[in-house]
Amino acid sequence: MLxxxxxxxxxxxxxxxIEALGGAVTPDGSVSTHVVTGKVRITLNFCTALSSGAxxxxxxxxxxxxxxxxxxxxxxxxxxxxxxxxKYKAELKDAVLRAKARPQALLKGYSVCIAKHVQPPFRxxxxxxxxxxxxxxxxxxKEIEESKTIFVACEEDIEEALSAAKKGMRDFQQ
Numbered sequence: 571m572l573x574x575x576x577x578x579x580x581x582x583x584x585x586x587x588i589e590a591l592g593g594a595v596t597p598d599g600s601v602s603t604h605v606v607t608g609k610v611r612i613t614l615n616f617c618t619a620l621s622s623g624a625x626x627x628x629x630x631x632x633x634x635x636x637x638x639x640x641x642x643x644x645x646x647x648x649x650x651x652x653x654x655x656x657k658y659k660a661e662l663k664d665a666v667l668r669a670k671a672r673p674q675a676l677l678k679g680y681s682v683c684i685a686k687h688v689q690p691p692f693r694x695x696x697x698x699x700x701x702x703x704x705x706x707x708x709x710x711x712k713e714i715e716e717s718k719t720i721f722v723a724c725e726e727d728i729e730e731a732l733s734a735a736k737k738g739m740r741d742f743q744q
Contacts, residue, residue, distance in 0.1 A: 572599050572619050574607035575629070584629060587636050599624070600701050604644070606632055610654040610662060614694050618701035623673030626666050677704030681719045683734065684708075685727035695722065 599615030
C-alpha cells in the first residue's frame with residue numbers, strides 16, 4: 571500500500587494499522603495495491619498507482635478494516651474528493667474502476683513523445699506513461715504510426731509541436 575498523507579503522525583498510525591492487518595507500505599506506486607489518502611495529489615506515485623489499477627481509498631477504509639480485524643471491501647471507501655470533481659467534472663471512482671478493469675491499459679498501443687520543456691520532467695512523465703501501458707519515444711525522427719502517437723509539449727516547445735502536428739501526431743499542450 572502507498573500512503574499519500576501529509577501528516578506524519580497520522581501516517582505513522584496508519585502504517586501500524588496496515589501492518590497489524592498483514593499489509594505493507596511501499597514507496598513505489600507502480601507496485602501498490604492501494605493508495606490511502608484524504609485528497610487527490612497528482613504525484614508520480616499517485617499516478618502510477620492509479621494507472622496500475624490500485625484502489626484509491628480514504629483512511630476510513632483502514633479504520634473500518636481495523637474494526638473488523640481484516641481488510642474490508644474497498645468499493646464503498648473509494649476516495650471522494652470534491653476539488654477533483656469540480657476540476658475534472660468526474661468522480662475519481664470512475665477512473666479507479668476503469669483502471670481496475672484494465673490495469674496499465676490507458677495508453678496501451680500508443681507512443682508518447684515528450685518535449686524537453688514539459689513539466690513535470692521527462693523522467694517523471696515517462697514513468698507515468700509506462701505505468702499506463704504507453705511507449706515513450708524520444709524525438710520526432712522515429713519510425714512511428716502517427717495516429718498512435720501523442721506529442722506532449724508546452725509553450726516553449728511550440729516549433730517542435732507544430733512539426734509533430736504536421737506529421738499527424740496528436741498534440742497535448744500544457
